[in-house]
Every structure is written in C-alpha cells, then in structure tokens.
Amino acid sequence: MLPETPSFFERVYVVVRQIPYGKVTSYGAIANYLGAKQSSRLVGYAMNNSHGKDVPAHRVVNRKGLLTGKHHFEGTNLMQQLLESEGIVVVENQIQEFDKVFWNPSEELRNL
C-alpha cells in the first residue's frame, strides 16, 4: 500500500502513540489537543481505522473513563486486559481512579 496522505487520522495516531505506559486519555482530550474539540467523534473513528497499526488504542477511552470501544477489540476483554496489564484497574468497563491515570496531551505535549 502506498503511504497515506497526511490526514487528521494520522495526527490522532501520533498523539495516541505518545500516551505513556500505564496512562490513558480521552477522545475529547485528543481532539482538543488537535484544535478540534468538536470533532471528538472523529478521534473514535480514527481508532476504528487504527486496527493493524502500532497505535495503543486501548489507552483511549471516553470522557467518563468507560471502555466504550472494547467491542472493537478481538475477544471480549482484550482491551480491559491490556489496561490491567499496565496497572490500570477496570471494573465493569469503568476505569477506577480515572483522574489519576488520565494523561492530558494538551498539558504534556504543549511544547511539541
């Protein structure tokens, strides 16, 4: 396949790849960092298309800390297992202490 034209999706992937081990962020936070907080849905859509790429999509959840996209992973609990393997506690698809493990790209990458 030919290299894809630089797109909004790739911008999303770049940010997602910066998420540190053991941390998570939200679709809205990424969209906000990209200057398009109104396009949070696009971020989720980008994750959908990230299958097969080295993008830690499991570290991206919605604003409530809920694993809304786990249905798109293989198996039934793969997303949760990946998070738990990084030390994140998940109960009923809900990340515990979400604000503790939340990683805000707008603050951490403001100099990037």
Place this chain on the structure above:
DNA sequence: AAAGTGACGTGGT
C-alpha cells in the same frame, strides 16, 4: 460526487 457512518461531547429538560 454525494451521502452515510460513528470507539464522543455538551446542553437542555
């Protein structure tokens, strides 16, 4: 080329 899709977010009731 046009229309539909979607792993969200916010505001109003």
Place this chain on the structure above:
DNA sequence: TACCACGCCACTT
C-alpha cells in the same frame, strides 16, 4: 442529579 437528543466533520463506499 441523571437521561435524551442534537451537532460535529474527516473518511469510506
């Protein structure tokens, strides 16, 4: 306070 409905915009077909 919690739930429902609308808006949003790049990508795919």
